[in-house]
Amino acid sequence: MSQGADRVWSVSEHLDSILGQLRPLDPIELPLLDAQGCVLVDDVTVVASLPPFANSSMDGYAVRAADVEAATPEHPAVLDVIGDVAAGVGEFPAVGPGQAARIMTGAALPPGAEAVVPVEWTDGGTGEGPAESMTAYADDPSGATGEVRVHRPATAGQFVRERGSDVSVGELALAAGTVLGPPQIALLAAIGRGTVAVRPRPRVVVLSTGSELVPPGQELGPGRIHDSNSYALTAAARAAGAVAYRVGAVPDQVETLRATIEDQLIRADVIVTSGGVSVGAYDVVKEALSSLGGSFGEQAESAAGHVDFRRLAMQPGKPQGFGRIGPDRTPLLALPGNPVSAYVSFELFVRPAIRTLMGANDVHRDVVRAVCTQAVDGSPEGRRQFLRGRYDKQSGTVTPVGGASSHLVGALAQADALIVVPEKVTAFAAGTEVDVVVLD
Structure with a gap:
């Protein structure tokens, strides 16, 4: 493609140019908690059923279904309690006819038992009315004895989590490409995976340029404004899934900016700058990345690699820069400075x-x-405009928020969508169907 100064790039061309030079980061093996937010590289199959054994979903009594099928409050089934089955215990009594074993939630179903009767359906072994909890277990942790009266019937399999009822051996647990959040990490841990192969979260370094910028929390002097871009872009990078580092504002000094970028290359998979890419006298990003200063469309040579500065047929965001710099050819995206x-x-x-x-x-x-x-009017012909809007999924409508000016941070904070006005459209009436980019 031509890099001439008169070239105007479309939004799609610029995006394709960027993505065409990028490849996913190399996979690494990480412990589960370190893999949160990362993308799974390979399919994960189940190597052990979950749950690995039939177990109780309630505190109560493990019984044979035939022994309690006729139980009523007036005529309870009276069973001999032969012992306790607690969670984590590997040895437990076999339940025979007319017998029951006191069982805790999560404990393995003992041999011979077919169902679990919740303690609330019994007298809890007290010989009195229905029990409210397994209090007898606390009173007698060494083992249950005596009898229990069951006031309601239970069918085979009732209140039992069968082996493999969650996932079975050989099933696909998680597909490659899955982003690992808390539920996915829980599943990996449950099936015994201590580590997993993922692509790491990209490390994104964000910095703003401008001698007029002051960090939030500090008093403003004449002609100064608070730096919001570095905060907004760092937050956006984190929301996108990256590990983001905010460097903050760099003054309009070429050598300072160049040194800052070089220092940050060691911890960056991507560098994002804002400001200094227009046609003003202090376009520090362009000057820092080009020995000639350069102009739009000109290839700006850096110490290693290059950055292309371009004019795009879009509003807002006409000036853009992209290139690969440093020994590892780290991607650098130079964004305009208006918020x-x-x-x-x-x-x-x-x-x-x-x-x-x-x-x-x-x-x-x-x-x-x-x-x-x-209605929308005044959209510039030949440019793709992105208006901020509020999207209502239920009604299928979108409402513009604020105007088209690129400094309206207050309106931006109210938006959850971008309304797309195509290049050949300068106006449309209320009720027109449009494309909407849905933001988080």
């Missing part, structure tokens, strides 16, 4: 890059069709 421009650019370009490095199946946000509740 909305930076965030929209992140969603369109950085998030898919992070998801690609993760090896995730869902690289892109969901795009749905929705009816816009308000």
Whole structure:
């Protein structure tokens, strides 16, 4: 593709250019808790049934179904209690005709037993009315003796978790490409996996540029503003699944920025900058990554690798930069500095890059069709515009939030979607069906 200064890139061309140069990170074997948020590399099959043995889902008595099939409050079944079965115990008595074994939740069903009668259906071995809990177990932990009266019948298999009723040997537990969250980690632990092969979460370093930027919590001086971009982009990177490091604001000093980026390469799979990519006198990112200063479309050479600075047919976010720098050819995405421009650019370009490095199946946000509740006009011809909006899934509608200006952080905070206005559309009426990028 031509890198000429007059070249205007489409959104799709720029995204394809980025993703075409990225591959998922190499797999590593991690302990389960360290693998949280990572993408599974291989299918995981079950090597041991879950549960591994039939066990009780209630505190109560393990019985034979035939012995309690006629039990009623008026005519309870009276059974001899031959012992206790506690969770984790490997030896337990066999239940014969007319017998019962006191059993705890999670304990293995003893031989001969077919069902579990909850303690509330019995007298708890007291000879009195229905028991409320297994109090006798606490009073006599050495073993149950005597009789128990059962006031209700139980069918075979009742209150019993059968072996393999959750997952069975040979079944697919988790498919490759699964993002490991708490439920998935629980399953891996339950089937005995202590480690798992995953693609690591990409390490994303985020920094803002601008001598006017002041960290939140510090007092503003004349002409200064608080740095919101580094916070927004770091949070967005974490939400996308990355391990994100916020460097903060770097002043408009070429050597300082270049040194900062070089220092961060050691811990970065991706570097994201905001600001300094336009056509102003202090476009520090372009100057820092180019010995010539460069202009849009020009290939900016760095010490190792290059960064392309481009004009895109989009609003907000016209100026963009992308390249591979450093000895490991680390991807660098240079975003514009206006807060909305930076965030929209992140969603369109950085998030898919992070998801690609993760090896995730869902690289892109969901795009749905929705009816816009308000008219839109003044969209620039030839540019794809992304308006902030509130999406109502139940009604299938979307409502614009704020205007088109790229500094409206307040409106951005109210949005959960991006309304897409195509390049050839400059206006449409309320009730028009549009594409909507659904955000978290």
